[in-house]
Amino acid sequence: MRKVTSIHADCVAAIAGWITGGVYPPGTTLPIEPALCSELGVSRTVVREAVKTLVAKGLLTTGPRVGTRVQPKSSWNLYDPDVIDWRFAAGVDEDLLRDVIDLRLTFEPAACEFAARRASAEDLARIELAYADMAAAVDGHGRYFAADIDFHTSILAAAHNQFFAALSPLITAILKVSIRLSVRNRDGAAASLPLHRAVADRIAARDPEGARLAMQRLILGAREDIDRGGPVDPAFIVIAGVGR
Amino acid sequence: MRKVTSIHADCVAAIAGWITGGVYPPGTTLPIEPALCSELGVSRTVVREAVKTLVAKGLLTTGPRVGTRVQPKSSWNLYDPDVIDWRFAAGVDEDLLRDVIDLRLTFEPAACEFAARRASAEDLARIELAYADMAAAVDGHGRYFAADIDFHTSILAAAHNQFFAALSPLITAILKVSIRLSVRNRDGAAASLPLHRAVADRIAARDPEGARLAMQRLILGAREDIDRGGPVDPAFIVIAGVGR
Protein backbone atom coordinates (compact mmCIF):
# COMPACT_ATOMS: atom_id res chain seq x y z
CA MET A 1 0.00 0.00 0.00
CA ARG A 2 2.10 2.90 1.18
CA LYS A 3 5.61 3.46 -0.09
CA VAL A 4 7.91 3.80 2.91
CA THR A 5 11.12 3.78 0.91
CA SER A 6 12.15 6.30 -1.70
CA ILE A 7 13.95 5.25 -4.86
CA HIS A 8 17.02 7.00 -3.55
CA ALA A 9 16.99 5.05 -0.28
CA ASP A 10 16.45 1.77 -2.14
CA CYS A 11 19.36 2.54 -4.41
CA VAL A 12 21.66 3.38 -1.50
CA ALA A 13 20.65 0.21 0.33
CA ALA A 14 21.21 -1.91 -2.77
CA ILE A 15 24.72 -0.66 -3.41
CA ALA A 16 25.59 -0.77 0.29
CA GLY A 17 24.40 -4.35 0.36
CA TRP A 18 26.65 -5.23 -2.55
CA ILE A 19 29.58 -3.77 -0.68
CA THR A 20 29.01 -5.26 2.77
CA GLY A 21 27.82 -8.49 1.20
CA GLY A 22 31.08 -9.02 -0.63
CA VAL A 23 29.82 -8.56 -4.19
CA TYR A 24 32.13 -5.56 -4.47
CA PRO A 25 34.71 -5.91 -1.67
CA PRO A 26 37.07 -3.07 -0.70
CA GLY A 27 39.56 -2.30 -3.42
CA THR A 28 37.26 -3.20 -6.29
CA THR A 29 35.64 -0.77 -8.69
CA LEU A 30 31.91 -0.49 -9.25
CA PRO A 31 30.52 -0.72 -12.77
CA ILE A 32 30.33 2.58 -14.64
CA GLU A 33 27.33 4.77 -14.04
CA PRO A 34 25.31 3.76 -17.13
CA ALA A 35 25.71 0.11 -16.16
CA LEU A 36 24.56 0.82 -12.60
CA CYS A 37 21.56 2.68 -13.98
CA SER A 38 20.37 -0.24 -16.06
CA GLU A 39 21.23 -2.70 -13.30
CA LEU A 40 19.17 -0.80 -10.72
CA GLY A 41 16.58 0.43 -13.17
CA VAL A 42 16.90 4.07 -12.18
CA SER A 43 18.15 7.25 -13.73
CA ARG A 44 21.71 8.45 -13.60
CA THR A 45 20.73 11.28 -11.25
CA VAL A 46 19.55 8.82 -8.63
CA VAL A 47 22.67 6.70 -8.96
CA ARG A 48 24.88 9.74 -8.60
CA GLU A 49 23.07 10.94 -5.48
CA ALA A 50 23.19 7.46 -3.98
CA VAL A 51 26.92 7.27 -4.66
CA LYS A 52 27.35 10.68 -3.04
CA THR A 53 25.59 9.35 0.04
CA LEU A 54 27.96 6.39 0.23
CA VAL A 55 30.97 8.62 -0.36
CA ALA A 56 29.80 10.72 2.58
CA LYS A 57 29.86 7.61 4.75
CA GLY A 58 33.32 6.66 3.58
CA LEU A 59 32.38 3.51 1.67
CA LEU A 60 33.25 4.87 -1.76
CA THR A 61 35.49 7.33 -3.53
CA THR A 62 34.98 8.65 -7.01
CA GLY A 63 37.07 10.37 -9.62
CA PRO A 64 37.10 11.00 -13.33
CA ARG A 65 38.72 8.20 -15.23
CA VAL A 66 39.28 6.20 -12.01
CA GLY A 67 35.69 5.14 -11.53
CA THR A 68 33.81 4.47 -8.31
CA ARG A 69 36.04 2.55 -5.92
CA VAL A 70 35.13 0.72 -2.72
CA GLN A 71 37.23 2.05 0.15
CA PRO A 72 38.96 -0.18 2.73
CA LYS A 73 36.94 -0.72 5.89
CA SER A 74 39.36 1.51 7.79
CA SER A 75 37.94 4.47 5.88
CA TRP A 76 34.31 3.69 6.63
CA ASN A 77 32.38 5.73 9.20
CA LEU A 78 32.08 2.79 11.57
CA TYR A 79 29.88 4.71 14.01
CA ASP A 80 27.37 5.72 11.34
CA PRO A 81 24.01 4.10 12.18
CA ASP A 82 23.40 3.15 8.56
CA VAL A 83 26.86 1.64 8.17
CA ILE A 84 26.32 -0.30 11.37
CA ASP A 85 23.02 -1.67 10.10
CA TRP A 86 24.46 -2.65 6.73
CA ARG A 87 27.39 -4.44 8.31
CA PHE A 88 25.32 -6.33 10.84
CA ALA A 89 22.76 -7.21 8.21
CA ALA A 90 25.51 -8.81 6.13
CA GLY A 91 26.51 -11.05 9.01
CA VAL A 92 28.81 -10.65 12.00
CA ASP A 93 32.26 -12.16 11.73
CA GLU A 94 34.40 -12.92 14.77
CA ASP A 95 36.52 -9.79 14.39
CA LEU A 96 33.54 -7.49 14.41
CA LEU A 97 32.05 -9.28 17.39
CA ARG A 98 35.28 -9.08 19.36
CA ASP A 99 35.78 -5.40 18.55
CA VAL A 100 32.25 -4.48 19.56
CA ILE A 101 32.49 -6.38 22.83
CA ASP A 102 35.81 -4.70 23.61
CA LEU A 103 34.14 -1.41 22.91
CA ARG A 104 31.20 -2.19 25.15
CA LEU A 105 33.54 -3.16 27.97
CA THR A 106 35.29 0.15 27.51
CA PHE A 107 32.50 2.65 27.39
CA GLU A 108 29.41 1.12 28.99
CA PRO A 109 31.00 0.81 32.44
CA ALA A 110 32.34 4.34 31.94
CA ALA A 111 28.86 5.52 30.99
CA CYS A 112 27.60 4.04 34.25
CA GLU A 113 30.19 6.04 36.17
CA PHE A 114 29.07 9.25 34.54
CA ALA A 115 25.41 8.33 34.93
CA ALA A 116 25.91 7.72 38.65
CA ARG A 117 27.26 11.25 38.93
CA ARG A 118 25.05 13.15 36.51
CA ALA A 119 21.74 11.34 36.09
CA SER A 120 18.69 13.52 36.63
CA ALA A 121 15.49 12.32 38.26
CA GLU A 122 14.01 11.81 34.81
CA ASP A 123 17.04 9.78 33.72
CA LEU A 124 16.70 7.51 36.75
CA ALA A 125 12.98 7.15 36.12
CA ARG A 126 13.59 6.12 32.53
CA ILE A 127 16.15 3.52 33.58
CA GLU A 128 13.77 2.24 36.23
CA LEU A 129 10.95 2.06 33.71
CA ALA A 130 13.07 0.04 31.31
CA TYR A 131 13.99 -2.33 34.10
CA ALA A 132 10.36 -2.69 35.12
CA ASP A 133 9.48 -3.58 31.53
CA MET A 134 12.20 -6.22 31.54
CA ALA A 135 11.05 -7.68 34.83
CA ALA A 136 7.46 -7.77 33.64
CA ALA A 137 8.40 -9.68 30.51
CA VAL A 138 10.97 -12.25 31.60
CA ASP A 139 9.03 -14.89 29.71
CA GLY A 140 7.83 -12.92 26.69
CA HIS A 141 11.06 -12.66 24.76
CA GLY A 142 10.18 -9.92 22.31
CA ARG A 143 9.17 -7.36 24.88
CA TYR A 144 11.97 -8.36 27.24
CA PHE A 145 14.72 -7.62 24.75
CA ALA A 146 13.12 -4.43 23.53
CA ALA A 147 13.20 -3.29 27.15
CA ASP A 148 16.80 -4.50 27.42
CA ILE A 149 17.83 -2.24 24.56
CA ASP A 150 15.94 0.61 26.18
CA PHE A 151 17.76 -0.05 29.46
CA HIS A 152 21.19 0.31 27.93
CA THR A 153 20.17 3.29 25.80
CA SER A 154 18.76 5.05 28.85
CA ILE A 155 22.07 4.70 30.67
CA LEU A 156 23.97 6.12 27.74
CA ALA A 157 21.61 9.07 27.72
CA ALA A 158 21.97 9.48 31.49
CA ALA A 159 25.73 9.92 31.11
CA HIS A 160 24.95 13.36 29.67
CA ASN A 161 27.64 13.17 27.04
CA GLN A 162 26.72 13.58 23.39
CA PHE A 163 29.36 11.09 22.24
CA PHE A 164 28.14 8.39 24.57
CA ALA A 165 24.56 8.95 23.50
CA ALA A 166 25.63 8.62 19.88
CA LEU A 167 26.75 5.04 20.55
CA SER A 168 23.18 3.85 21.05
CA PRO A 169 22.78 2.56 17.49
CA LEU A 170 25.87 0.38 17.86
CA ILE A 171 24.72 -1.01 21.20
CA THR A 172 21.28 -1.61 19.79
CA ALA A 173 22.72 -3.54 16.85
CA ILE A 174 24.92 -5.77 18.96
CA LEU A 175 22.16 -6.40 21.48
CA LYS A 176 19.90 -7.56 18.67
CA VAL A 177 22.56 -10.10 17.72
CA SER A 178 22.93 -11.24 21.32
CA ILE A 179 19.19 -11.58 21.50
CA ARG A 180 18.98 -13.93 18.56
CA LEU A 181 21.85 -15.98 19.88
CA SER A 182 20.50 -16.29 23.40
CA VAL A 183 17.30 -17.78 22.14
CA ARG A 184 19.18 -21.03 22.69
CA ASN A 185 19.38 -20.79 26.45
CA ARG A 186 15.86 -19.95 27.48
CA ASP A 187 16.69 -18.92 31.02
CA GLY A 188 19.16 -16.26 29.87
CA ALA A 189 16.65 -13.53 30.59
CA ALA A 190 15.96 -14.56 34.15
CA ALA A 191 19.69 -14.94 34.78
CA SER A 192 20.59 -11.46 33.52
CA LEU A 193 17.76 -9.69 35.31
CA PRO A 194 19.53 -9.38 38.70
CA LEU A 195 22.66 -8.11 36.92
CA HIS A 196 20.58 -5.32 35.44
CA ARG A 197 19.03 -4.66 38.83
CA ALA A 198 22.49 -4.17 40.33
CA VAL A 199 23.44 -1.66 37.66
CA ALA A 200 20.29 0.40 38.17
CA ASP A 201 20.76 0.26 41.95
CA ARG A 202 24.36 1.48 41.88
CA ILE A 203 23.50 4.37 39.55
CA ALA A 204 20.54 5.41 41.69
CA ALA A 205 22.78 5.17 44.77
CA ARG A 206 25.23 7.60 43.16
CA ASP A 207 27.98 5.00 43.39
CA PRO A 208 30.17 5.46 40.27
CA GLU A 209 32.65 2.69 41.02
CA GLY A 210 29.91 0.24 41.98
CA ALA A 211 27.95 1.06 38.85
CA ARG A 212 31.04 0.57 36.73
CA LEU A 213 31.71 -2.87 38.16
CA ALA A 214 28.06 -3.90 37.93
CA MET A 215 27.95 -3.06 34.24
CA GLN A 216 31.23 -4.86 33.69
CA ARG A 217 29.75 -8.00 35.21
CA LEU A 218 26.63 -7.61 33.10
CA ILE A 219 28.57 -7.39 29.84
CA LEU A 220 30.94 -10.23 30.73
CA GLY A 221 27.89 -12.32 31.45
CA ALA A 222 26.65 -11.54 27.99
CA ARG A 223 29.99 -12.48 26.52
CA GLU A 224 29.96 -15.87 28.19
CA ASP A 225 26.46 -16.19 26.86
CA ILE A 226 27.72 -15.85 23.32
CA ASP A 227 30.84 -17.89 23.88
CA ARG A 228 28.76 -20.77 25.20
CA GLY A 229 27.23 -21.06 21.77
CA GLY A 230 30.60 -21.74 20.25
CA PRO A 231 31.92 -19.90 17.17
CA VAL A 232 29.42 -17.50 15.73
CA ASP A 233 27.83 -18.67 12.52
CA PRO A 234 27.29 -15.64 10.26
CA ALA A 235 24.66 -17.51 8.31
CA PHE A 236 22.62 -18.03 11.45
CA ILE A 237 22.71 -14.35 12.23
CA VAL A 238 21.63 -13.39 8.76
CA ILE A 239 18.72 -15.78 8.96
CA ALA A 240 17.86 -14.34 12.35
CA GLY A 241 17.11 -11.13 10.52
CA VAL A 242 19.32 -8.64 12.26
CA GLY A 243 18.54 -5.14 11.13
CA ARG A 244 15.27 -3.98 9.70
CA MET B 1 47.59 27.53 -9.14
CA ARG B 2 45.79 24.46 -7.93
CA LYS B 3 42.15 23.61 -7.53
CA VAL B 4 42.10 21.04 -4.72
CA THR B 5 38.42 21.35 -3.99
CA SER B 6 35.55 20.35 -6.25
CA ILE B 7 32.44 22.46 -6.55
CA HIS B 8 30.56 19.74 -4.72
CA ALA B 9 32.98 19.79 -1.78
CA ASP B 10 32.89 23.59 -1.62
CA CYS B 11 29.12 23.51 -1.61
CA VAL B 12 28.98 20.92 1.17
CA ALA B 13 31.49 22.89 3.23
CA ALA B 14 29.58 26.12 2.75
CA ILE B 15 26.24 24.72 3.89
CA ALA B 16 27.88 22.81 6.73
CA GLY B 17 29.54 26.03 7.82
CA TRP B 18 26.19 27.81 7.87
CA ILE B 19 24.80 25.08 10.09
CA THR B 20 27.66 24.74 12.56
CA GLY B 21 28.22 28.49 12.49
CA GLY B 22 24.71 29.23 13.65
CA VAL B 23 23.39 30.84 10.47
CA TYR B 24 20.89 28.00 10.22
CA PRO B 25 20.71 26.40 13.69
CA PRO B 26 18.94 23.08 14.31
CA GLY B 27 15.20 23.34 13.81
CA THR B 28 15.37 25.96 11.08
CA THR B 29 14.69 25.42 7.40
CA LEU B 30 17.14 26.14 4.62
CA PRO B 31 16.06 28.34 1.70
CA ILE B 32 14.45 26.52 -1.20
CA GLU B 33 16.71 24.99 -3.80
CA PRO B 34 16.61 27.81 -6.37
CA ALA B 35 17.57 30.31 -3.66
CA LEU B 36 20.47 28.10 -2.54
CA CYS B 37 21.60 27.83 -6.15
CA SER B 38 21.81 31.57 -6.66
CA GLU B 39 23.29 32.06 -3.20
CA LEU B 40 26.06 29.54 -3.85
CA GLY B 41 26.34 30.22 -7.54
CA VAL B 42 25.97 26.58 -8.54
CA SER B 43 23.41 24.45 -10.28
CA ARG B 44 20.51 22.69 -8.64
CA THR B 45 22.12 19.31 -9.19
CA VAL B 46 25.16 20.29 -7.15
CA VAL B 47 22.98 21.66 -4.38
CA ARG B 48 20.92 18.49 -4.34
CA GLU B 49 23.99 16.26 -4.14
CA ALA B 50 25.48 18.43 -1.42
CA VAL B 51 22.25 18.21 0.55
CA LYS B 52 22.27 14.43 0.10
CA THR B 53 25.77 14.36 1.57
CA LEU B 54 24.64 16.33 4.61
CA VAL B 55 21.54 14.16 4.98
CA ALA B 56 23.86 11.15 5.02
CA LYS B 57 25.76 12.70 7.91
CA GLY B 58 22.57 13.43 9.83
CA LEU B 59 22.71 17.22 9.61
CA LEU B 60 19.66 17.61 7.39
CA THR B 61 16.38 16.01 6.46
CA THR B 62 14.33 16.73 3.38
CA GLY B 63 10.78 16.23 2.31
CA PRO B 64 8.24 17.61 -0.13
CA ARG B 65 6.47 20.68 1.15
CA VAL B 66 8.56 20.70 4.35
CA GLY B 67 11.77 21.89 2.77
CA THR B 68 15.28 21.11 3.92
CA ARG B 69 15.42 21.15 7.70
CA VAL B 70 18.44 21.25 10.01
CA GLN B 71 18.36 18.31 12.42
CA PRO B 72 19.07 18.58 16.16
CA LYS B 73 22.68 17.86 17.09
CA SER B 74 21.60 14.58 18.66
CA SER B 75 20.93 13.27 15.16
CA TRP B 76 24.31 14.24 13.74
CA ASN B 77 26.97 11.61 13.10
CA LEU B 78 29.24 12.98 15.81
CA TYR B 79 32.05 10.56 14.97
CA ASP B 80 32.11 11.50 11.29
CA PRO B 81 35.51 13.08 10.53
CA ASP B 82 33.91 15.82 8.45
CA VAL B 83 31.33 16.64 11.09
CA ILE B 84 34.11 16.79 13.66
CA ASP B 85 36.09 19.20 11.52
CA TRP B 86 33.11 21.43 10.85
CA ARG B 87 32.19 21.62 14.51
CA PHE B 88 35.70 22.37 15.70
CA ALA B 89 36.19 24.91 12.93
CA ALA B 90 33.10 26.74 14.17
CA GLY B 91 34.59 27.05 17.64
CA VAL B 92 34.64 24.81 20.68
CA ASP B 93 32.15 25.55 23.41
CA GLU B 94 32.59 24.29 26.95
CA ASP B 95 30.14 21.42 26.51
CA LEU B 96 31.97 20.02 23.51
CA LEU B 97 35.31 20.37 25.27
CA ARG B 98 34.05 18.60 28.38
CA ASP B 99 32.47 15.79 26.39
CA VAL B 100 35.59 15.18 24.35
CA ILE B 101 37.82 15.14 27.40
CA ASP B 102 35.47 12.69 29.11
CA LEU B 103 35.67 10.58 26.02
CA ARG B 104 39.46 10.70 25.92
CA LEU B 105 39.63 9.66 29.57
CA THR B 106 37.41 6.72 28.71
CA PHE B 107 38.95 5.54 25.46
CA GLU B 108 42.63 6.34 25.45
CA PRO B 109 43.58 4.57 28.69
CA ALA B 110 41.58 1.57 27.48
CA ALA B 111 43.38 1.73 24.15
CA CYS B 112 46.67 1.60 26.05
CA GLU B 113 45.52 -1.53 27.84
CA PHE B 114 44.72 -3.23 24.57
CA ALA B 115 47.92 -1.94 22.97
CA ALA B 116 50.00 -3.37 25.82
CA ARG B 117 48.46 -6.76 25.08
CA ARG B 118 48.25 -6.73 21.30
CA ALA B 119 50.85 -4.36 19.88
CA SER B 120 53.06 -5.89 17.21
CA ALA B 121 56.73 -5.05 16.79
CA GLU B 122 55.79 -2.62 14.02
CA ASP B 123 53.21 -0.96 16.28
CA LEU B 124 55.80 -0.46 19.01
CA ALA B 125 58.30 0.87 16.49
CA ARG B 126 55.78 3.39 15.21
CA ILE B 127 54.99 4.59 18.74
CA GLU B 128 58.70 4.82 19.48
CA LEU B 129 59.29 6.77 16.28
CA ALA B 130 56.58 9.24 17.15
CA TYR B 131 58.10 9.69 20.59
CA ALA B 132 61.56 10.21 19.10
CA ASP B 133 60.14 12.92 16.83
CA MET B 134 58.59 14.61 19.83
CA ALA B 135 61.81 14.45 21.83
CA ALA B 136 63.79 15.80 18.89
CA ALA B 137 61.48 18.79 18.54
CA VAL B 138 60.72 19.92 22.09
CA ASP B 139 61.50 23.48 21.05
CA GLY B 140 60.15 23.53 17.51
CA HIS B 141 56.45 23.62 18.26
CA GLY B 142 55.03 22.73 14.87
CA ARG B 143 56.90 19.47 14.50
CA TYR B 144 56.47 18.60 18.16
CA PHE B 145 52.70 18.68 18.04
CA ALA B 146 52.51 16.89 14.72
CA ALA B 147 54.51 14.11 16.38
CA ASP B 148 52.21 14.30 19.41
CA ILE B 149 49.19 13.61 17.22
CA ASP B 150 51.06 10.75 15.60
CA PHE B 151 51.90 9.33 19.03
CA HIS B 152 48.26 9.12 20.09
CA THR B 153 47.14 7.86 16.70
CA SER B 154 49.76 5.12 16.78
CA ILE B 155 48.48 3.89 20.11
CA LEU B 156 44.91 3.76 18.84
CA ALA B 157 46.14 1.72 15.88
CA ALA B 158 48.15 -0.57 18.17
CA ALA B 159 44.98 -1.47 20.08
CA HIS B 160 43.99 -3.52 17.01
CA ASN B 161 40.35 -2.58 17.20
CA GLN B 162 38.65 -0.95 14.22
CA PHE B 163 36.43 1.20 16.43
CA PHE B 164 39.34 2.58 18.40
CA ALA B 165 41.28 3.32 15.23
CA ALA B 166 38.26 5.19 13.89
CA LEU B 167 38.53 7.66 16.77
CA SER B 168 41.77 9.12 15.42
CA PRO B 169 40.09 12.06 13.68
CA LEU B 170 38.40 13.09 16.92
CA ILE B 171 41.62 12.83 18.91
CA THR B 172 43.45 14.73 16.22
CA ALA B 173 40.90 17.53 16.30
CA ILE B 174 40.99 17.95 20.07
CA LEU B 175 44.78 17.79 20.15
CA LYS B 176 44.93 20.62 17.64
CA VAL B 177 42.83 22.68 20.02
CA SER B 178 45.04 21.78 22.97
CA ILE B 179 48.05 22.70 20.90
CA ARG B 180 46.82 26.21 20.21
CA LEU B 181 45.89 26.67 23.84
CA SER B 182 49.19 25.48 25.24
CA VAL B 183 51.08 28.01 23.21
CA ARG B 184 50.66 30.12 26.34
CA ASN B 185 52.86 28.04 28.57
CA ARG B 186 55.96 27.53 26.52
CA ASP B 187 57.37 24.74 28.65
CA GLY B 188 54.27 22.58 28.19
CA ALA B 189 56.07 20.40 25.67
CA ALA B 190 59.03 19.66 27.90
CA ALA B 191 56.67 18.93 30.81
CA SER B 192 54.51 16.45 28.89
CA LEU B 193 57.42 14.60 27.31
CA PRO B 194 58.16 12.32 30.31
CA LEU B 195 54.45 11.53 30.57
CA HIS B 196 54.54 10.30 27.00
CA ARG B 197 57.72 8.37 27.73
CA ALA B 198 55.94 6.53 30.56
CA VAL B 199 53.06 5.53 28.31
CA ALA B 200 55.37 4.15 25.63
CA ASP B 201 57.40 2.30 28.27
CA ARG B 202 54.41 0.62 29.88
CA ILE B 203 53.04 -0.50 26.50
CA ALA B 204 56.41 -1.88 25.42
CA ALA B 205 56.70 -3.63 28.80
CA ARG B 206 53.35 -5.36 28.14
CA ASP B 207 51.94 -3.81 31.31
CA PRO B 208 48.25 -3.08 30.58
CA GLU B 209 47.39 -1.58 33.95
CA GLY B 210 50.52 0.54 34.03
CA ALA B 211 49.88 1.77 30.50
CA ARG B 212 46.31 2.64 31.42
CA LEU B 213 47.38 4.73 34.39
CA ALA B 214 50.18 6.42 32.47
CA MET B 215 47.78 7.55 29.78
CA GLN B 216 45.31 8.72 32.38
CA ARG B 217 48.00 10.91 33.93
CA LEU B 218 48.96 12.23 30.51
CA ILE B 219 45.40 13.28 29.67
CA LEU B 220 44.74 14.76 33.09
CA GLY B 221 47.91 16.75 32.69
CA ALA B 222 46.56 18.09 29.45
CA ARG B 223 43.31 18.97 31.16
CA GLU B 224 45.10 20.94 33.84
CA ASP B 225 46.93 22.58 31.01
CA ILE B 226 43.69 23.87 29.59
CA ASP B 227 42.15 24.61 32.95
CA ARG B 228 45.14 26.75 33.91
CA GLY B 229 44.15 29.08 31.09
CA GLY B 230 40.82 29.72 32.76
CA PRO B 231 37.49 29.35 30.95
CA VAL B 232 37.89 28.51 27.30
CA ASP B 233 37.27 31.43 25.01
CA PRO B 234 35.60 30.11 21.84
CA ALA B 235 36.66 33.22 19.94
CA PHE B 236 40.29 32.51 20.72
CA ILE B 237 40.00 29.00 19.39
CA VAL B 238 38.39 30.18 16.19
CA ILE B 239 41.18 32.66 15.68
CA ALA B 240 43.70 29.95 16.40
CA GLY B 241 42.49 28.34 13.20
CA VAL B 242 41.51 24.88 14.32
CA GLY B 243 40.88 22.68 11.35
CA ARG B 244 42.25 23.31 7.91
Next chain:
DNA sequence: TAGATCGTATCATACGATCATTAATATGAG
Protein backbone atom coordinates in the same frame (compact mmCIF):
# COMPACT_ATOMS: atom_id res chain seq x y z
C1' DT C 1 -19.17 27.50 15.47
C1' DA C 2 -16.36 23.28 15.34
C1' DG C 3 -14.64 19.73 12.73
C1' DA C 4 -13.56 16.88 8.93
C1' DT C 5 -12.89 16.72 4.02
C1' DC C 6 -11.01 18.15 -0.14
C1' DG C 7 -8.12 21.21 -3.41
C1' DT C 8 -4.26 23.33 -4.45
C1' DA C 9 0.09 25.48 -4.44
C1' DT C 10 4.62 24.37 -3.29
C1' DC C 11 8.13 22.05 -2.79
C1' DA C 12 11.30 17.85 -3.41
C1' DT C 13 11.92 13.86 -6.52
C1' DA C 14 13.16 11.86 -10.75
C1' DC C 15 14.36 11.77 -15.61
C1' DG C 16 17.26 12.53 -19.87
C1' DA C 17 20.34 14.98 -22.75
C1' DT C 18 24.47 17.70 -23.07
C1' DC C 19 28.97 19.68 -22.26
C1' DA C 20 33.23 20.13 -19.25
C1' DT C 21 36.96 18.18 -16.59
C1' DT C 22 40.16 14.96 -15.15
C1' DA C 23 43.62 11.38 -15.10
C1' DA C 24 45.15 6.73 -16.69
C1' DT C 25 46.88 5.04 -20.86
C1' DA C 26 48.84 5.00 -25.23
C1' DT C 27 51.68 7.20 -28.51
C1' DG C 28 55.30 9.64 -30.20
C1' DA C 29 59.85 12.04 -30.32
C1' DG C 30 64.37 12.46 -28.57
Next chain:
DNA sequence: CTCATATTAATGATCGTATGATACGATCTA
Protein backbone atom coordinates in the same frame (compact mmCIF):
# COMPACT_ATOMS: atom_id res chain seq x y z
C1' DC D 1 64.74 3.68 -22.60
C1' DT D 2 62.83 8.09 -20.89
C1' DC D 3 59.97 11.78 -21.00
C1' DA D 4 56.61 14.81 -23.11
C1' DT D 5 52.20 14.79 -25.52
C1' DA D 6 47.74 13.21 -27.40
C1' DT D 7 44.01 10.14 -26.69
C1' DT D 8 40.08 8.66 -24.32
C1' DA D 9 37.08 6.87 -20.89
C1' DA D 10 35.12 7.85 -16.87
C1' DT D 11 33.06 11.18 -13.43
C1' DG D 12 31.73 16.20 -12.75
C1' DA D 13 28.44 19.70 -13.73
C1' DT D 14 24.43 22.12 -16.11
C1' DC D 15 19.84 22.72 -17.98
C1' DG D 16 14.93 21.86 -18.75
C1' DT D 17 11.00 19.26 -17.77
C1' DA D 18 7.70 16.11 -15.70
C1' DT D 19 6.03 13.79 -11.64
C1' DG D 20 4.72 13.01 -6.91
C1' DA D 21 3.96 13.94 -2.12
C1' DT D 22 2.33 16.97 1.47
C1' DA D 23 1.25 21.06 4.47
C1' DC D 24 -1.93 24.56 4.35
C1' DG D 25 -6.07 26.79 3.49
C1' DA D 26 -10.72 26.73 1.56
C1' DT D 27 -14.91 24.52 1.51
C1' DC D 28 -18.49 21.71 3.02
C1' DT D 29 -20.95 19.24 6.60
C1' DA D 30 -22.86 18.40 11.35
